[in-house]
Amino acid sequence: MKNLHSIMLDKEKCKGCTNCIKRCPTEAIRVRNSKARIIDQRCIDCGECIRTCPYHAKYAITNSLEEINRFQYKIALPAPSFYAQFEVDDVNKLLYALLELGFDDVFEVAKAAEIVTHFTKQFILSEKNKKPIISSACPAVVRLVQTKFPDLIENILPIASPMEVAAYIAKKKTQREKRIEEDKIGAFFISPCAAKMTYVNSPLGFERSYVDGVIAIKDVYGLVRSKLREIKDVKSLSIASGKGIGWAASGGESLALEVEEYVNVDGIHNVARVLEEIENGKLKDIIYFEGLACSGGCVGGPLAVENPYVAKNRIKRLCSNLKDKEESLSAWTEEIINSFSLKLRDVIFEKELETNPVLELDSDIERAMEKFEKVNNILSMLPGLDCGACGSPTCKTLAEDIVRGFANDTDCIFVLRENIKELANKMVELSNKLPPSLERNDE
Amino acid sequence: MLLELEFEIEPGNFMLAGEASSKIKETLKKLGVKPEVLKKVAIVSYEAEMNIVIHSVGGILKAIISKDKIEVIAQDKGPGIEDIELAMKEGYSTAPEEIRNLGFGAGMGLPNMKKYSDYFEIDSQKGKGTRVYMIIYNK
Numbered sequence: 001m002k003n004l005h006s007i008m009l010d011k012e013k014c015k016g017c018t019n020c021i022k023r024c025p026t027e028a029i030r031v032r033n034s035k036a037r038i039i040d041q042r043c044i045d046c047g048e049c050i051r052t053c054p055y056h057a058k059y060a061i062t063n064s065l066e067e068i069n070r071f072q073y074k075i076a077l078p079a080p081s082f083y084a085q086f087e088v089d090d091v092n093k094l095l096y097a098l099l100e101l102g103f104d105d106v107f108e109v110a111k112a113a114e115i116v117t118h119f120t121k122q123f124i125l126s127e128k129n130k131k132p133i134i135s136s137a138c139p140a141v142v143r144l145v146q147t148k149f150p151d152l153i154e155n156i157l158p159i160a161s162p163m164e165v166a167a168y169i170a171k172k173k174t175q176r177e178k179r180i181e182e183d184k185i186g187a188f189f190i191s192p193c194a195a196k197m198t199y200v201n202s203p204l205g206f207e208r209s210y211v212d213g214v215i216a217i218k219d220v221y222g223l224v225r226s227k228l229r230e231i232k233d234v235k236s237l238s239i240a241s242g243k244g245i246g247w248a249a250s251g252g253e254s255l256a257l258e259v260e261e262y263v264n265v266d267g268i269h270n271v272a273r274v275l276e277e278i279e280n281g282k283l284k285d286i287i288y289f290e291g292l293a294c295s296g297g298c299v300g301g302p303l304a305v306e307n308p309y310v311a312k313n314r315i316k317r318l319c320s321n322l323k324d325k326e327e328s329l330s331a332w333t334e335e336i337i338n339s340f341s342l343k344l345r346d347v348i349f350e351k352e353l354e355t356n357p358v359l360e361l362d363s364d365i366e367r368a369m370e371k372f373e374k375v376n377n378i379l380s381m382l383p384g385l386d387c388g389a390c391g392s393p394t395c396k397t398l399a400e401d402i403v404r405g406f407a408n409d410t411d412c413i414f415v416l417r418e419n420i421k422e423l424a425n426k427m428v429e430l431s432n433k434l435p436p437s438l439e440r441n442d443e
Numbered sequence: 444m445l446l447e448l449e450f451e452i453e454p455g456n457f458m459l460a461g462e463a464s465s466k467i468k469e470t471l472k473k474l475g476v477k478p479e480v481l482k483k484v485a486i487v488s489y490e491a492e493m494n495i496v497i498h499s500v501g502g503i504l505k506a507i508i509s510k511d512k513i514e515v516i517a518q519d520k521g522p523g524i525e526d527i528e529l530a531m532k533e534g535y536s537t538a539p540e541e542i543r544n545l546g547f548g549a550g551m552g553l554p555n556m557k558k559y560s561d562y563f564e565i566d567s568q569k570g571k572g573t574r575v576y577m578i579i580y581n582k
């Protein structure tokens with residue numbers, strides 16, 4: 001499997017400090033030879049290490065703006081969080097600026113979010129779901145569930161994400177209106193998110209993605225800003241309502257759904273904690289769980305620029321500015337759904353989500369049990385300081401790494417020191433053992 | 444081969460409540476136990492642990508894991524249940540007001556344990572203690 005994750009390491013910048021290994025929610029990072037190394041299958045692209053690294057040695061692979069030129073007709077799909085990066089009161093200016101960057105058209109992911117909301121409401125009312133339903137909008141959270149909470153996979157909302165729905169509709173619309181073949185149309189997500197890049201390469205719940213590329217907000221930020229200065233009059237391009245734009249920040253999705261019994265949590269470690277409680281059978285009365293990997297929600301995405309708290313406030317303002325137009329803007333949602341005769345079955349997952357068994361010790365349970373005992377035996381010999389000097393995040397992970405064959409017990413400096421002490425004692429002992437033919441000083 | 448995990452549970456300590464069942468869950472994940480089985484063990488061990496925290500004067504939670512089944516045993520040191528039949532009714536609870544205010548002790552513990560285990564056995568003596576023995580088959 002290629003392209004399992006998009007987070008990469010800049011070896012030049014990495015100092016081999018152990019900040020990132022401590023924060024990674026799936027224990028996907030080790031330090032080897034003074035450089036961090038990401039275990040591909042374990043990384044869920046939450047971006048936590050990007051935010052943690054004091055040397056900025058972690059980055060996400062995304063597409064460059066030039067790459068849009070591979071296509072004859074280029075569509076920008078701005079994430080709702082894109083709107084929060086700039087000090088403007090009119091979303092149209094931002095959309096217009098994107099056109100100025102070379103796109104032929106824009107389709108707001110915020111509008112697609114409203115369409116997803118429409119179908120999620122239908123899904124909640126259908127009988128065949130497990131409560132609480134876990135939002136599938138954040139791919140990092142979906143992959144966290146696949147990796148660490150396999151028993152909650154059936155709770156995940158099996159509906160395409162707004163980005164995907166946006167790409168699908170934008171392409172269909174272009175085909176219909178402009179008579180351009182599908183493979184000549186390129187749809188590019190303007191993204192705060194690294195996990196979406198991975199999603200495009202290996203989609204969750206679908207065979208293929210309609211998105212052709214992911215462009216980091218930070219990579220177009222400067223360009224958009226300078227275009228904004230030039231823009232005077234703008235056409236009305238935006239059709240998203242506050243309900244869709246609100247998705248940018250944590251809680252926005254739940255608010256749009258208008259369910260009372262929801263819980264929204266942001267920050268990958270907080271999400272993991274609440275998933276644990278769901279696993280325990282608590283939160284039974286909750287209908288919807290909105291978990292977002294980034295603190296603040298997508299506005300806090302690793303590829304966003306603006307401070308997430310400031311950004312969240314802007315989203316709030318943009319939404320309240322649209323209050324008067326809310327009804328007419330919302331009408332667009334139905335218009336789109338009808339004109340493409342979209343049904344729930346068009347947006348529902350084509351295939352089941354699989355578990356990602358990388359944290360298992362062995363695929364055979366008996367052997368896994370043996371390994372588990374070995375881990376515990378090794379662990380009892382380690383100091384339990386979780387210092388990270390061995391390159392593994394905790395003593396326990398080191399013990400597992402040893403049992404998996406990726407590390408040695410002497411990687412632990414305390415064990416190594418103990419061994420050296422023993423060796424030194426032995427040397428003293430040996431040096432005292434002179435051949436009987438030699439005279440000893442102390443006799 | 445058997446794997447035995449045993450945890451001492453402190454009565455009334457809500458800060459630590461859930462830790463033992465968390466460790467049992469984590470172990471089962473490391474062993475690659477199927478999601479359906481994991482889910483059941485997660486619920487029954489958590490409920491059992493909470494019961495010890497809420498109602499008892501302390502006890503132990505134990506999981507015995509083998510290839511075919513997971514046994515979960517909760518044994519506490521008192522005060523025991525007066526009327527087991529009543530305690531098994533959904534919604535019946537003897538939890539004190541302040542604990543119910545915390546959102547615990549809704550009277551679903553024992554019924555849930557029974558519902559999610561393949562075999563369920565409860566033994567209790569007033570003044571002595573309670574022992575719950577559950578099996579979840581690893582099919």
Ligand code: SF4
Pocket residue numbers: 005007023024025026027028029038042043044045046047048049050
């Ligand atoms: S992106 Fe998240 S999961 Fe991947 S290595 Fe970084 S912290 Fe770990």
Ligand code: SF4
Pocket residue numbers: 045046047137138139140141192193194195196292293294297298299300301302
């Ligand atoms: S919270 Fe949003 S930006 Fe962050 S990983 Fe999830 S989808 Fe991406």
